[in-house]
Amino acid sequence: MxxxxxxxxxxxxxxxxxxxxxxxxxxxxxxxxxxxxxxxxxxxxxxxxxxxxxLTPWQRVQMARHPKRPTTLDYIADIAEEFLELHGDRTVRDDPAIVGGPAVVDGRLVTIIGPQKGRDTRENIKRNFGLPHPEGYRKALRLMRQAEKFKRPIITLIDVVGAYPGIEAEQRGQGVMIAECIRYMSFLEVPIVCVITGEGGSGGALAIGVGDRILMMENAWYSVISPEMCAQILWKDTGKAAEAAEHLHLTAKDLLELKIIDEIVPEPTGGAHRNKQAAAAMLKAAIIKHLDELADIDPAELVERRIARYRTIGYLGH
Amino acid sequence: MRNIFRGRPKYVTVKAGTAPLKKDVPDGWWVQCQQCKTVLYRKDLERNLGICEKCRYHFPMSARERLRMLLDDPEAFVETDADLVPGNPLQFPEYEAKKERDLKKTGLRDAIITGSGVIEQHPVVLAIMEFGFLGGSMGSVVGEKLARAFDMALDGRLPVVVVSSSGGARMQEGIISLMQMQKTAAAVERHSRAGLLYISVLANPTTAGVWGSFASQGDVVIAEPGATVGFAGRQVIEAAVGKRVPPDLQTAETVFQNGFIDLIVPRDQLKGVIGQLLRLYGCPARKEAAAGAPEPEAKTDKEPEADK
Missing domain, CATH: 4.10.860 (DNA Excision Repair, Uvrb; Chain A)
Incomplete structure (x- = not known):
């Protein structure tokens, strides 16, 4: 590039x-x-x-990683009339790699949460390239529980290569926090709309990606493992990432076919970075549509349906 | 060189002539301990539950061996969903061959055995992962069998004991494997909400998507000594941080110190400790459960007769 x-x-x-x-x-x-x-x-x-x-799957991955691609805060600025970022996990520290807080979207009181990549080198260093530590997930879970308390729908905007594979992250229980997020998010009695806006890297994405509606932007990817790591494991060669991307079925179209996601959010021709406002407008329209559909469902019923949805995901042989 | 084998020790067959063996002893009767290099008589090692008599190193153990070790009466174990077999949803390269290879190796169709049995007089639902089958990885079958196991325990108001030994989610089933993390974590929570006990045992290794879903979520988390427990792979961490990571970063002992494991229990004490926990948490003992699933309020206030 x-x-x-x-x-x-x-x-x-x-x-x-x-x-x-x-x-x-x-x-x-x-x-x-x-x-x-x-x-x-x-x-x-x-x-x-x-x-x-x-576009090939690998080209989509690169589109999702475009340095000018809108970040979570960029989207929030365009889709929310108001947003106030809140900080801290109440245990260790504030993790700038995940942002979140109360917002107003089309007149609705909601909570928006998502990993945040930097828009330049300086910000990337501050935000650890958008790679969250356990405390980031703890903050996310805290804000999600708060949303449940105040009966606010939750919107998560997901763009993360993965949870940070760092020494302190391990020491502070990266796997445990991801497990807790997945576990408790599954049972929150408020509507949850998740959108993979860019990269959906494995457990680090799923930790804030359990919801009633899972949407994916046209050039986003979502996978159990990054194409590079997959290639490394399969062929001991990260250079074969393009081939791995094919096998992983990680594009929005693939995941719609596999019934993992509910809808593809279209992007402006050439990708979201070519027209940020237009991309945000399409994203906003999709979110509002799904929030409306979920608004009148009884909370207990909502959880039952959410659990049932995931319970049926699986592919058995004969 | 030794480090390469650290995370994944294997039986080493000592060839006749390289060890102090009699000429007429066939290959495979003796094994060498990975840790202290002592040559051990295989029969003794097996009797000793795969624990080196010299250094207490825990050799890898198959799921079937673990069943025999934990259950009061292994013959009475009622296996469930043994007929579930993995598909190949993404037509992933080499997946069929690897499944075939590990079926032959382990006699299992996927990386887990589930069912109901009795531990120290307490009926439990038991799930044991098999590392020998694609590194114990979790795909559709593992996720589904675990979810069904928790559901079965919920219906019967039984505790669940899971022994994990897994490298994480199964790459070959792509996103479908990732979703099994939700399926299993939600099954844990649903079971938990009914006030039922879940004991999670971490065998070597318990990492990535398995540690990041059901394995870390037990009411009580027990690890075998020396087990590797963590989320990110060691090489991935080193690539990310650009330096060597402490060798013990992801040992059970360190993770215990960091506060994520309740107990480290050697294999030869595991059954006893699980039995003690089942008593301490008031799980029904056999006599009460024999008449069928006990009422939700049922509690064992009195000491179980089978107390050892």
Whole structure:
């Protein structure tokens, strides 16, 4: 990737640049080039379709990791009328790799929680590249329980490579906190809508990913293991991640077919980073739709359905 | 070199001629301890529950051997869902061959045995993982059998004992394996909400998605000495932090010190400690349970007759 442009996008980006130049020329010199521009626009449109509707799983993974892809706080800023970030797990410290707090979305009082990647190197260091420690998950669980107390629906926006594989993270019980999140989230008596917005890496994603509706953005991935680690285990070669990505069935389309997710949230052509506002608008519409559908379900019934949903996931042989 | 084998010790067959054996003793009668290198007579080792008589190192143990070790009457064990077999939902490369290989190796169709039996006079639902089957990994069958085991215990108002030995979720079933973490964690919670006891025993190793779901969630968590217990793999941690990690970071003893394990119990005391816990938590003893599932209020106020 050069300047945020993937190799496979190059022909399109060059064409778009050419169109821009012609438009500029038209404006500045007053020469009418609209016919040429129209022709180029048409081929650009064709190219766009061709490129983005045929992305390989590995290309999707790279889209999900695009450095300019909107982060959790970016989305919150666009989908919530109001949001106040709260801090701390009440045990160890505040983990900046997970953010969360009360918010208003389309007039509804909700709680939004999600891992937070940095938008530049400085912020990435502060936020540990969005890789949470156990205390991050403890904070998430605390906010989720608080949401249940105040009968607020929970929205989780998930973009995390995985729980942080660090020494202190192990010492402070990374696995135990993830287990607790999964266990108790399963029984919260409020509607939960989870959206994989970017990366959905294994237990670190599932820890805040148990819900009544699981949505996935078009270019997100969600898997039991990252393609690189899968390739490392299978072939002792992280360079074969592209191949591993195929086998893992980790794209939104794959997971819809496997009935793991309920809906794919479309992204602007070329990915969410190309038009953040449009991406957020589509995300917001999907969230509201599902919150509405869940609003009138009796809380106990909601939990029963949630448990039953996961209880049926499995594939037995003969 | 020794470190390579640390997390996953195996029986080493000592070839005749390399150890102080008589010429006429066939291969495989003797094994060498991974830890102290003592050469042990296999029959003695088996009688000793796979514990080295010199250094107390715990050799790997199969799920079947664990059943025999824990149950009052192994013959009376009623295995459940033995017919569940794994599929290949993602058509994952080499998965079929690996399943076939480990079926031959372990005699099991997947990495867990579930059923009901009696430990120290207390009826329990028991689930034991088999590391020899794809590293004890949890896919659809393991998740489903565990969930059914907890459901069965809920229906019968019985305690659950799970012995884990697993590298985590099974990669070959992809996202479906990940979802088994929810399935099992929710089964634990549902059982727990009925006021029933869950004892989780961690054998070597209990890591990743299994530690991150049901295994860490027992009312009482017991580990075998020296078991590897943790979430992230050692190499993954070293790659992330860019330095060597303390060698004992993920031993049961360290995880115990960090507060995530209640007891470290050697194998030859495990049955007794589980029996003691079943008594201390008021689980019905055999006589009361024999007439069928006891009433929800039923409690063993009096000392069970079978107290040793």
């Amino acid at each position: 050069v300047n945020g442009v993937f190799e496979w996008e190059k022909p399109l980006v060059e064409l778009e640049q050419r169109i821009n130049e012609l438009q500029k020329f038209t404006r500045e010199k007053g020469i009418d080039l609209s016919e040429d521009i129209q022709t180029l626009e048409k081929s650009a449109e064709r190219l766009r379709k061709e490129i983005y509707s045929n």
